[in-house]
Amino acid sequence: MRTLFHMPLDPACRMVRIALAEKGLPAQILEKPPWADTDGALAAVNPAVTVPVLLDEAPTGDDVAIAPASAIIEYIEEAYSSEPLLPSTSAGRAEARRLTAWFIHKFEREVSALTLRERIDKRLMRRGQPDYELLKAGAEALAWHLDYASWLLEQRYWLAGERMTIADLAMAGQLSALDYIDSVPWEKFPVVKDWYARLKSRPAMRPILRDRVDGLPPPAHYDNPDF
Template sequence: MRTLLHMPFDPPSRMVRLVLAEKGLAARLVESPPWKDDPSLAAANPARSIPVLLDAPPTGGEIAVSPALAIAEYLEEAYPVSPLLPATSAGRAEVRRLVWWFEMKFEREVNAVLSRQRIDARLAGRLQYDRAAWLAGCEAMRWHLDYVSWLLENRAWLVGEKMTLADLAAAAHLSVNDYIGAVPWAEFPLVKDWYQSIKCRPAFRPLLAERVEGLPAPSHYADLDF
C-alpha cells in the first residue's frame, strides 16, 4: 500500500490526492505537519516538506518521491492509466508552466498571505493576521483569477480540450482559499464554471468534507451547485 505524507489543507498535497484519485490509486493518508519535529517526514524527505509519496512501484523496490510535481510526473510514468499530461511536448510544457505558476507564483503572492495565514497558522497554534498583507493577497487573487479567465476564454480547460494536471493544481490551490471565503467567484464567472466542473468530480469530494477545527467553512464551500 502506498502512503502519502500530507496535510489536508496544503494545496500541493491536495493536488497529489486529486491525481491519485483520478487514476484510481489508493493511498494511506498520514498527516505530517512540517512545523513539527517528525522523524518519519525527515527520513522520507530531508527537506522536511510535504507532500511525500512512499510507493512500491510495479518495477519493484520502495521509493519516496517529492515535491508535488515530481510525484505527479512519477505517477504519470509508473501508472499511465487516465493520463493527466497531454500527448504533445508543447502541451506537456504548458501544463508544467501552469503547475509551476500555482506552486510558486500563486503560493507566494496569494497563499502565503491568505490561506496559510488563516489555516496553517491556526493549525500550528500561532495567531497571525496582517491586514495590509491580507488586502494585498486579495488583490493578487483577483489578478490571478483574471489571468485564469483569459486562459479559459478560448479553452475548455486550462491547457486545451481535456482536463490535465494544470487544472488539478489550480483547483487545489483555489480550494483552500475558498475554504476561508477568499475567492470572489461572482466577479469571475468563467473561473467559477470551470471550478464547479472540477469540484463535482468524485475525486474532489473527500477534500470538500474536511474541516479545520474552530474555523468553519462558508456555506457554499461543499455545495456542488454553488
C-alpha cells in the same frame, strides 16, 4: 500500502490527492505538519521536511519516497499511465507543466503564502493574529491570477487545453483551500466559477470537499457543486 504525508489545507497536497484519485490509485492519507515532526518520520523520507511526500512501491518493484509535489506528479504519470494527466504532444505537455509550476510556485508565493498561510498556519502554530496588510496584498494578487485564469478559460475548456490536466488540479488545489476560508470572489469571475463547478462534480474531488479542520468550519457553499 501507498501512503501520502499531507496537510488538509495545503494546496500542493490537495493537487496530489486529486491526481491520485483521478488515476484510481488508493492511498493512506497521514497528516504530517512539518512543524510537528517530533519523531523525525517526515524528515526521514524528505530531508526538506515538507509535505506532500508519496511513499509507494512502484510497478517496477522499487520502493520510493517522492517529494516535492512536482516530482510526485511526474512519478505517478510515468508509473501509472492510465488516465493521463499530461497531454500527449510536446507543446501540450509544456503548457500543462508551465501552468502547474505557475500554481505550485507563483500563485503560492503571491497569493497563498500571504492569504492562506497567514490565516491557517499562524492559527495552527498559535503564532498570533494574521497581518492584514499581507491578507490585502494576497487578495489583490488573487484577483490578478483569477483574471489570467479567466482569459485562458475563455479560449479553452480546461486550463491547459481541451482536456483536463494536472494544471487544472494544481489550480483546484489552491482555489479549494482558499475557498475553505471563503476567500475566493467567485461572483466576479464567472468563467472560473463554471470551471470549478465542473471540477467539484468529479468523484476525485469528493474526499477533498469532505475534509474538515477542527474548529474551522468552511462556508456553506464549499462542498456544493451548484454554488
